[in-house]
Amino acid sequence: MSWLSPQEWQAVELSLRVAAVATACSLPFGIVTAFILARYRFPGRELLNGLVHLPLILPPVVTGYLLLLAFGRRGVFGEPLGKVGIVFAFNWTGAALAAGIMAFPLMVRAIRLSIEAVDPKLEAAAATLGASPLRVFVTITLPLALPGILAGAVLAFAKAMGEFGATITFVSNIPGQTQTLPSAIYALLQVPGAEPQAMRLIVISIIVAMGALILSEMLARRLQRRISA
Template sequence: MSWLSPEEWQAVALSLRVAVWATVVALPLGLFTAYALARWSFPGKQFVNGLVHLPLILPPVVTGYLLLMTFGTRTPVGAFLAEWGIVFAFRWTGAALAAGIMAFPLMVRAMRLSIEAVDPKLEEAAATLGASRVWVFVTVTLPLVLPGVLAGSVLAFAKAMGEFGATITFVSNIPGQTQTLPSAIYAFLQVPGGESSALRLVVVSVVVAMGALLASEWLARRVQRRMS
Protein backbone atom coordinates (compact mmCIF):
# COMPACT_ATOMS: atom_id res chain seq x y z
CA MET A 1 0.00 0.00 0.00
CA SER A 2 3.06 2.31 -0.18
CA TRP A 3 1.80 3.65 -3.51
CA LEU A 4 -1.26 5.10 -1.78
CA SER A 5 -1.25 8.57 -0.29
CA PRO A 6 -2.06 8.98 3.43
CA GLU A 7 -5.57 10.21 2.57
CA GLU A 8 -6.17 7.22 0.27
CA TRP A 9 -4.84 4.81 2.86
CA GLN A 10 -7.18 6.31 5.47
CA ALA A 11 -10.15 5.58 3.21
CA VAL A 12 -9.01 1.99 2.65
CA ALA A 13 -8.38 1.34 6.34
CA LEU A 14 -11.70 2.88 7.36
CA SER A 15 -13.59 0.85 4.75
CA LEU A 16 -12.03 -2.38 6.00
CA ARG A 17 -12.85 -1.42 9.58
CA VAL A 18 -16.45 -0.57 8.70
CA ALA A 19 -16.96 -3.72 6.59
CA VAL A 20 -15.49 -6.06 9.22
CA TRP A 21 -17.57 -4.61 12.05
CA ALA A 22 -20.71 -4.51 9.94
CA THR A 23 -20.27 -8.20 9.04
CA VAL A 24 -19.32 -9.40 12.53
CA VAL A 25 -22.18 -7.59 14.28
CA ALA A 26 -24.77 -8.62 11.66
CA LEU A 27 -23.70 -12.28 11.59
CA PRO A 28 -25.47 -13.58 14.76
CA LEU A 29 -28.69 -11.70 14.00
CA GLY A 30 -28.52 -12.74 10.34
CA LEU A 31 -28.12 -16.41 11.23
CA PHE A 32 -30.99 -16.26 13.72
CA THR A 33 -33.24 -14.47 11.20
CA ALA A 34 -32.38 -16.91 8.43
CA TYR A 35 -33.14 -19.89 10.67
CA ALA A 36 -36.44 -18.37 11.84
CA LEU A 37 -37.57 -17.68 8.27
CA ALA A 38 -36.49 -21.13 7.08
CA ARG A 39 -37.81 -23.29 9.92
CA TRP A 40 -40.43 -21.46 11.97
CA SER A 41 -44.04 -20.56 11.30
CA PHE A 42 -45.31 -17.48 13.13
CA PRO A 43 -47.79 -14.63 12.58
CA GLY A 44 -46.35 -11.87 10.44
CA LYS A 45 -43.66 -14.06 8.90
CA GLN A 46 -44.13 -12.55 5.45
CA PHE A 47 -43.99 -9.06 6.93
CA VAL A 48 -40.68 -9.88 8.64
CA ASN A 49 -39.37 -11.36 5.40
CA GLY A 50 -40.34 -8.20 3.53
CA LEU A 51 -38.80 -5.99 6.21
CA VAL A 52 -35.53 -7.92 6.01
CA HIS A 53 -35.32 -7.45 2.24
CA LEU A 54 -36.57 -3.85 2.26
CA PRO A 55 -33.05 -2.32 2.01
CA LEU A 56 -32.60 -4.12 -1.30
CA ILE A 57 -35.70 -2.43 -2.73
CA LEU A 58 -35.49 1.05 -1.25
CA PRO A 59 -33.08 3.60 -2.73
CA PRO A 60 -29.98 3.62 -0.49
CA VAL A 61 -30.44 7.34 0.09
CA VAL A 62 -33.86 6.63 1.61
CA THR A 63 -32.33 4.08 3.97
CA GLY A 64 -29.68 6.60 4.99
CA TYR A 65 -32.31 9.28 5.57
CA LEU A 66 -34.38 6.94 7.74
CA LEU A 67 -31.27 6.12 9.77
CA LEU A 68 -30.56 9.82 10.20
CA MET A 69 -34.15 10.45 11.32
CA THR A 70 -33.89 7.58 13.79
CA PHE A 71 -30.36 7.82 15.17
CA GLY A 72 -29.60 11.52 14.71
CA THR A 73 -28.48 13.19 17.92
CA ARG A 74 -31.59 15.41 17.95
CA THR A 75 -34.04 12.52 17.61
CA PRO A 76 -35.49 10.74 20.68
CA VAL A 77 -33.63 7.48 19.99
CA GLY A 78 -30.38 9.20 19.06
CA ALA A 79 -30.49 11.51 22.08
CA PHE A 80 -31.15 8.58 24.42
CA LEU A 81 -28.22 6.61 23.00
CA ALA A 82 -25.98 9.69 23.13
CA GLU A 83 -26.55 9.91 26.89
CA TRP A 84 -24.92 6.47 27.11
CA GLY A 85 -22.05 7.49 24.87
CA ILE A 86 -23.38 5.73 21.75
CA VAL A 87 -23.40 8.04 18.74
CA PHE A 88 -23.95 6.90 15.17
CA ALA A 89 -24.64 10.04 13.12
CA PHE A 90 -21.53 11.43 11.39
CA ARG A 91 -19.30 8.78 13.01
CA TRP A 92 -17.60 5.68 11.62
CA THR A 93 -19.93 3.62 13.80
CA GLY A 94 -22.83 5.04 11.80
CA ALA A 95 -21.08 4.01 8.59
CA ALA A 96 -20.82 0.47 9.97
CA LEU A 97 -24.51 0.54 10.94
CA ALA A 98 -25.58 1.73 7.49
CA ALA A 99 -23.34 -0.80 5.74
CA GLY A 100 -24.58 -3.62 7.96
CA ILE A 101 -28.23 -2.81 7.26
CA MET A 102 -27.64 -2.65 3.50
CA ALA A 103 -25.70 -5.95 3.57
CA PHE A 104 -28.12 -7.75 5.89
CA PRO A 105 -30.57 -8.98 3.20
CA LEU A 106 -27.79 -10.62 1.17
CA MET A 107 -26.45 -12.35 4.25
CA VAL A 108 -29.86 -13.62 5.36
CA ARG A 109 -30.82 -14.86 1.89
CA ALA A 110 -27.66 -16.91 1.44
CA MET A 111 -28.01 -18.46 4.90
CA ARG A 112 -31.73 -19.11 4.50
CA LEU A 113 -31.26 -20.98 1.24
CA SER A 114 -28.53 -23.07 2.85
CA ILE A 115 -30.73 -23.92 5.86
CA GLU A 116 -33.70 -24.82 3.65
CA ALA A 117 -31.46 -27.26 1.76
CA VAL A 118 -30.84 -29.28 4.94
CA ASP A 119 -33.21 -32.21 5.33
CA PRO A 120 -35.38 -31.53 8.41
CA LYS A 121 -35.43 -35.27 9.11
CA LEU A 122 -31.79 -35.07 10.17
CA GLU A 123 -32.71 -32.52 12.80
CA GLU A 124 -35.74 -34.56 13.86
CA ALA A 125 -33.60 -37.66 14.24
CA ALA A 126 -31.23 -35.84 16.55
CA ALA A 127 -34.17 -34.49 18.57
CA THR A 128 -35.60 -37.98 19.05
CA LEU A 129 -32.30 -38.96 20.69
CA GLY A 130 -32.91 -36.36 23.38
CA ALA A 131 -30.91 -33.44 22.02
CA SER A 132 -32.25 -29.94 22.70
CA ARG A 133 -33.06 -27.55 19.86
CA VAL A 134 -29.93 -25.54 20.54
CA TRP A 135 -27.74 -28.65 20.59
CA VAL A 136 -29.35 -29.93 17.38
CA PHE A 137 -28.62 -26.62 15.70
CA VAL A 138 -25.00 -26.52 16.91
CA THR A 139 -24.13 -30.14 16.13
CA VAL A 140 -26.30 -30.92 13.09
CA THR A 141 -27.62 -27.84 11.32
CA LEU A 142 -24.71 -25.42 11.70
CA PRO A 143 -22.01 -27.75 10.30
CA LEU A 144 -24.20 -28.50 7.28
CA VAL A 145 -24.97 -24.84 6.55
CA LEU A 146 -21.47 -23.54 7.28
CA PRO A 147 -20.64 -23.01 3.57
CA GLY A 148 -23.79 -20.91 3.26
CA VAL A 149 -22.83 -18.94 6.37
CA LEU A 150 -19.42 -18.24 4.86
CA ALA A 151 -20.98 -17.23 1.54
CA GLY A 152 -23.44 -14.91 3.25
CA SER A 153 -20.70 -13.34 5.35
CA VAL A 154 -18.51 -12.68 2.32
CA LEU A 155 -21.44 -11.21 0.39
CA ALA A 156 -22.18 -8.95 3.34
CA PHE A 157 -18.53 -7.92 3.62
CA ALA A 158 -18.31 -7.10 -0.08
CA LYS A 159 -21.57 -5.13 0.05
CA ALA A 160 -20.39 -3.23 3.13
CA MET A 161 -17.12 -2.36 1.39
CA GLY A 162 -19.01 -0.90 -1.56
CA GLU A 163 -21.87 0.82 0.24
CA PHE A 164 -22.21 4.47 -0.71
CA GLY A 165 -25.71 5.96 -0.80
CA ALA A 166 -26.93 5.14 2.71
CA THR A 167 -23.52 5.83 4.23
CA ILE A 168 -22.96 9.28 2.74
CA THR A 169 -26.53 10.32 3.61
CA PHE A 170 -26.26 9.16 7.22
CA VAL A 171 -22.66 10.04 8.15
CA SER A 172 -21.62 12.42 5.35
CA ASN A 173 -18.14 12.29 3.74
CA ILE A 174 -15.65 13.45 6.35
CA PRO A 175 -12.01 12.59 5.51
CA GLY A 176 -10.42 10.41 8.17
CA GLN A 177 -13.72 9.89 10.01
CA THR A 178 -16.47 8.69 7.69
CA GLN A 179 -14.86 8.77 4.23
CA THR A 180 -14.94 5.17 3.02
CA LEU A 181 -13.61 3.87 -0.31
CA PRO A 182 -16.71 4.71 -2.40
CA SER A 183 -16.99 8.15 -0.79
CA ALA A 184 -13.31 8.84 -1.41
CA ILE A 185 -13.57 7.78 -5.05
CA TYR A 186 -16.57 10.09 -5.48
CA ALA A 187 -14.73 12.96 -3.78
CA PHE A 188 -11.60 12.56 -5.91
CA LEU A 189 -13.67 12.55 -9.08
CA GLN A 190 -15.11 15.95 -8.12
CA VAL A 191 -11.76 17.75 -8.05
CA PRO A 192 -9.36 18.45 -10.94
CA GLY A 193 -6.48 15.99 -11.06
CA GLY A 194 -8.15 13.52 -8.74
CA GLU A 195 -8.64 10.85 -11.40
CA SER A 196 -5.36 9.08 -10.57
CA SER A 197 -6.26 8.80 -6.89
CA ALA A 198 -9.73 7.54 -7.80
CA LEU A 199 -8.22 4.94 -10.14
CA ARG A 200 -5.88 3.65 -7.44
CA LEU A 201 -8.79 3.25 -5.03
CA VAL A 202 -10.83 1.48 -7.72
CA VAL A 203 -7.97 -1.00 -8.13
CA VAL A 204 -7.87 -1.56 -4.36
CA SER A 205 -11.63 -2.12 -4.30
CA VAL A 206 -11.43 -4.75 -7.05
CA VAL A 207 -8.50 -6.53 -5.38
CA VAL A 208 -10.18 -6.64 -1.97
CA ALA A 209 -13.49 -7.86 -3.43
CA MET A 210 -11.83 -10.58 -5.50
CA GLY A 211 -9.67 -11.62 -2.56
CA ALA A 212 -12.74 -11.96 -0.34
CA LEU A 213 -14.58 -14.06 -2.93
CA LEU A 214 -11.59 -16.36 -3.51
CA ALA A 215 -11.09 -16.76 0.24
CA SER A 216 -14.76 -17.62 0.66
CA GLU A 217 -14.60 -20.24 -2.09
CA TRP A 218 -11.48 -21.78 -0.59
CA LEU A 219 -12.98 -21.89 2.91
CA ALA A 220 -16.27 -23.36 1.65
CA ARG A 221 -14.47 -26.14 -0.22
CA ARG A 222 -12.30 -26.91 2.79
CA VAL A 223 -15.35 -27.13 5.05
CA GLN A 224 -17.13 -29.42 2.58
CA ARG A 225 -14.09 -31.71 2.38
CA ARG A 226 -13.95 -31.96 6.16
CA MET A 227 -17.65 -32.74 6.34
CA SER A 228 -17.37 -35.46 3.70
Protein backbone atom coordinates in the same frame (compact mmCIF):
# COMPACT_ATOMS: atom_id res chain seq x y z
CA MET B 1 0.50 0.53 0.20
CA SER B 2 3.32 3.10 0.08
CA TRP B 3 1.98 4.35 -3.25
CA LEU B 4 -1.17 5.56 -1.51
CA SER B 5 -1.32 8.98 0.09
CA PRO B 6 -2.09 9.15 3.85
CA GLN B 7 -5.66 10.27 3.15
CA GLU B 8 -6.19 7.46 0.63
CA TRP B 9 -4.79 4.91 3.07
CA GLN B 10 -7.16 6.24 5.74
CA ALA B 11 -10.09 5.58 3.40
CA VAL B 12 -8.90 2.01 2.76
CA GLU B 13 -8.30 1.29 6.44
CA LEU B 14 -11.65 2.79 7.45
CA SER B 15 -13.51 0.79 4.78
CA LEU B 16 -11.94 -2.46 5.98
CA ARG B 17 -12.80 -1.60 9.60
CA VAL B 18 -16.38 -0.60 8.74
CA ALA B 19 -16.95 -3.73 6.65
CA ALA B 20 -15.45 -6.04 9.29
CA VAL B 21 -17.47 -4.53 12.15
CA ALA B 22 -20.66 -4.46 10.07
CA THR B 23 -20.26 -8.13 9.15
CA ALA B 24 -19.29 -9.33 12.62
CA CYS B 25 -22.10 -7.47 14.38
CA SER B 26 -24.81 -8.46 11.91
CA LEU B 27 -23.82 -12.12 11.54
CA PRO B 28 -25.51 -13.43 14.73
CA PHE B 29 -28.73 -11.60 13.84
CA GLY B 30 -28.46 -12.89 10.27
CA ILE B 31 -28.14 -16.50 11.39
CA VAL B 32 -31.11 -16.26 13.78
CA THR B 33 -33.28 -14.46 11.21
CA ALA B 34 -32.38 -16.92 8.46
CA PHE B 35 -33.15 -19.88 10.75
CA ILE B 36 -36.55 -18.45 11.68
CA LEU B 37 -37.46 -17.82 8.05
CA ALA B 38 -36.20 -21.25 6.96
CA ARG B 39 -37.76 -23.40 9.66
CA TYR B 40 -40.89 -21.68 10.99
CA ARG B 41 -44.29 -20.75 9.60
CA PHE B 42 -46.13 -18.08 11.60
CA PRO B 43 -48.42 -15.07 11.09
CA GLY B 44 -46.32 -12.13 9.95
CA ARG B 45 -43.58 -14.28 8.43
CA GLU B 46 -43.95 -12.62 5.03
CA LEU B 47 -43.86 -9.22 6.71
CA LEU B 48 -40.60 -10.14 8.45
CA ASN B 49 -39.18 -11.40 5.17
CA GLY B 50 -40.21 -8.14 3.49
CA LEU B 51 -38.61 -6.02 6.20
CA VAL B 52 -35.38 -8.01 5.96
CA HIS B 53 -35.17 -7.43 2.19
CA LEU B 54 -36.44 -3.84 2.27
CA PRO B 55 -32.94 -2.27 2.08
CA LEU B 56 -32.45 -4.02 -1.27
CA ILE B 57 -35.56 -2.37 -2.69
CA LEU B 58 -35.44 1.10 -1.16
CA PRO B 59 -33.09 3.70 -2.63
CA PRO B 60 -29.97 3.73 -0.40
CA VAL B 61 -30.48 7.45 0.23
CA VAL B 62 -33.89 6.68 1.77
CA THR B 63 -32.33 4.09 4.07
CA GLY B 64 -29.66 6.59 5.09
CA TYR B 65 -32.26 9.26 5.82
CA LEU B 66 -34.33 6.85 7.91
CA LEU B 67 -31.20 5.97 9.86
CA LEU B 68 -30.57 9.67 10.40
CA LEU B 69 -34.10 10.10 11.77
CA ALA B 70 -33.73 7.08 14.04
CA PHE B 71 -30.08 7.29 15.13
CA GLY B 72 -29.24 10.96 14.59
CA ARG B 73 -28.24 13.06 17.57
CA ARG B 74 -31.90 14.03 18.06
CA GLY B 75 -33.30 10.76 16.73
CA VAL B 76 -35.68 8.39 18.47
CA PHE B 77 -32.83 6.06 19.45
CA GLY B 78 -29.88 8.35 18.81
CA GLU B 79 -30.63 10.85 21.57
CA PRO B 80 -30.89 8.33 24.45
CA LEU B 81 -27.91 6.37 23.12
CA GLY B 82 -25.89 9.59 22.91
CA LYS B 83 -26.44 10.19 26.63
CA VAL B 84 -24.54 6.98 27.40
CA GLY B 85 -21.77 7.76 24.91
CA ILE B 86 -22.97 5.71 21.91
CA VAL B 87 -22.96 7.96 18.84
CA PHE B 88 -23.70 6.85 15.30
CA ALA B 89 -24.42 10.01 13.30
CA PHE B 90 -21.34 11.49 11.56
CA ASN B 91 -19.17 8.77 13.10
CA TRP B 92 -17.50 5.68 11.65
CA THR B 93 -19.76 3.54 13.82
CA GLY B 94 -22.69 5.00 11.90
CA ALA B 95 -21.00 3.96 8.66
CA ALA B 96 -20.75 0.42 10.04
CA LEU B 97 -24.43 0.49 11.04
CA ALA B 98 -25.52 1.69 7.59
CA ALA B 99 -23.28 -0.81 5.81
CA GLY B 100 -24.51 -3.66 8.02
CA ILE B 101 -28.16 -2.86 7.31
CA MET B 102 -27.58 -2.60 3.57
CA ALA B 103 -25.67 -5.91 3.54
CA PHE B 104 -28.08 -7.75 5.84
CA PRO B 105 -30.48 -9.01 3.13
CA LEU B 106 -27.67 -10.64 1.13
CA MET B 107 -26.35 -12.32 4.26
CA VAL B 108 -29.76 -13.63 5.34
CA ARG B 109 -30.58 -14.91 1.85
CA ALA B 110 -27.39 -16.96 1.57
CA ILE B 111 -27.68 -18.40 5.09
CA ARG B 112 -31.38 -19.16 4.69
CA LEU B 113 -30.79 -21.17 1.51
CA SER B 114 -28.02 -23.10 3.27
CA ILE B 115 -30.24 -23.91 6.27
CA GLU B 116 -33.10 -24.97 3.99
CA ALA B 117 -30.69 -27.42 2.33
CA VAL B 118 -30.07 -29.18 5.67
CA ASP B 119 -32.19 -32.33 5.88
CA PRO B 120 -34.83 -31.79 8.62
CA LYS B 121 -34.76 -35.55 9.29
CA LEU B 122 -31.29 -35.17 10.78
CA GLU B 123 -32.58 -32.52 13.17
CA ALA B 124 -35.61 -34.67 14.02
CA ALA B 125 -33.40 -37.69 14.71
CA ALA B 126 -31.25 -35.67 17.12
CA ALA B 127 -34.38 -34.38 18.86
CA THR B 128 -35.75 -37.90 19.34
CA LEU B 129 -32.48 -38.83 21.04
CA GLY B 130 -33.15 -36.16 23.65
CA ALA B 131 -31.23 -33.18 22.27
CA SER B 132 -32.73 -29.80 23.06
CA PRO B 133 -33.67 -27.46 20.18
CA LEU B 134 -30.64 -25.30 20.98
CA ARG B 135 -28.30 -28.30 20.97
CA VAL B 136 -29.78 -29.54 17.69
CA PHE B 137 -29.18 -26.13 16.16
CA VAL B 138 -25.61 -25.86 17.45
CA THR B 139 -24.49 -29.43 16.72
CA ILE B 140 -26.49 -30.31 13.59
CA THR B 141 -27.91 -27.31 11.73
CA LEU B 142 -25.10 -24.82 12.23
CA PRO B 143 -22.19 -27.08 11.16
CA LEU B 144 -24.04 -28.33 8.07
CA ALA B 145 -25.01 -24.77 7.09
CA LEU B 146 -21.49 -23.43 7.67
CA PRO B 147 -20.55 -23.05 3.96
CA GLY B 148 -23.66 -20.91 3.42
CA ILE B 149 -22.95 -18.89 6.54
CA LEU B 150 -19.44 -18.22 5.29
CA ALA B 151 -20.79 -17.24 1.87
CA GLY B 152 -23.32 -14.89 3.48
CA ALA B 153 -20.63 -13.28 5.62
CA VAL B 154 -18.36 -12.71 2.65
CA LEU B 155 -21.20 -11.29 0.54
CA ALA B 156 -22.06 -8.95 3.40
CA PHE B 157 -18.43 -7.89 3.78
CA ALA B 158 -18.13 -7.15 0.06
CA LYS B 159 -21.41 -5.22 0.05
CA ALA B 160 -20.36 -3.26 3.14
CA MET B 161 -17.06 -2.37 1.47
CA GLY B 162 -18.92 -0.90 -1.50
CA GLU B 163 -21.79 0.81 0.33
CA PHE B 164 -22.14 4.47 -0.59
CA GLY B 165 -25.63 5.97 -0.69
CA ALA B 166 -26.88 5.16 2.80
CA THR B 167 -23.47 5.81 4.34
CA ILE B 168 -22.90 9.25 2.87
CA THR B 169 -26.48 10.29 3.74
CA PHE B 170 -26.19 9.13 7.33
CA VAL B 171 -22.60 10.01 8.27
CA SER B 172 -21.54 12.41 5.50
CA ASN B 173 -18.07 12.29 3.90
CA ILE B 174 -15.56 13.46 6.50
CA PRO B 175 -11.92 12.59 5.66
CA GLY B 176 -10.33 10.47 8.35
CA GLN B 177 -13.63 9.94 10.17
CA THR B 178 -16.36 8.71 7.84
CA GLN B 179 -14.76 8.78 4.39
CA THR B 180 -14.79 5.20 3.14
CA LEU B 181 -13.44 3.98 -0.21
CA PRO B 182 -16.61 4.73 -2.23
CA SER B 183 -16.90 8.18 -0.63
CA ALA B 184 -13.24 8.93 -1.32
CA ILE B 185 -13.58 7.85 -4.95
CA TYR B 186 -16.67 10.01 -5.36
CA ALA B 187 -14.90 13.01 -3.83
CA LEU B 188 -11.84 12.56 -6.05
CA LEU B 189 -13.98 12.32 -9.19
CA GLN B 190 -15.34 15.78 -8.40
CA VAL B 191 -11.82 17.27 -8.47
CA PRO B 192 -10.32 18.10 -11.89
CA GLY B 193 -7.14 16.12 -12.52
CA ALA B 194 -7.69 13.71 -9.61
CA GLU B 195 -8.58 10.73 -11.82
CA PRO B 196 -5.25 8.93 -11.16
CA GLN B 197 -5.86 9.00 -7.40
CA ALA B 198 -9.43 7.79 -7.92
CA MET B 199 -8.18 4.98 -10.17
CA ARG B 200 -5.78 3.80 -7.45
CA LEU B 201 -8.67 3.45 -5.03
CA ILE B 202 -10.80 1.74 -7.67
CA VAL B 203 -8.02 -0.83 -8.17
CA ILE B 204 -7.84 -1.38 -4.41
CA SER B 205 -11.62 -1.88 -4.29
CA ILE B 206 -11.49 -4.47 -7.07
CA ILE B 207 -8.58 -6.33 -5.45
CA VAL B 208 -10.26 -6.49 -2.03
CA ALA B 209 -13.63 -7.56 -3.47
CA MET B 210 -12.16 -10.25 -5.72
CA GLY B 211 -9.85 -11.45 -2.96
CA ALA B 212 -12.76 -11.83 -0.57
CA LEU B 213 -14.85 -13.76 -3.11
CA ILE B 214 -11.99 -16.09 -4.07
CA LEU B 215 -11.14 -16.73 -0.41
CA SER B 216 -14.78 -17.51 0.38
CA GLU B 217 -14.95 -20.02 -2.48
CA MET B 218 -11.80 -21.75 -1.28
CA LEU B 219 -12.97 -21.92 2.34
CA ALA B 220 -16.49 -23.01 1.37
CA ARG B 221 -15.14 -25.89 -0.73
CA ARG B 222 -12.82 -26.98 2.07
CA LEU B 223 -15.66 -26.90 4.60
CA GLN B 224 -17.92 -28.80 2.22
CA ARG B 225 -15.30 -31.52 1.79
CA ARG B 226 -14.93 -31.85 5.56
CA ILE B 227 -18.70 -32.07 6.03
CA SER B 228 -19.02 -34.68 3.28
CA ALA B 229 -16.09 -36.77 4.56
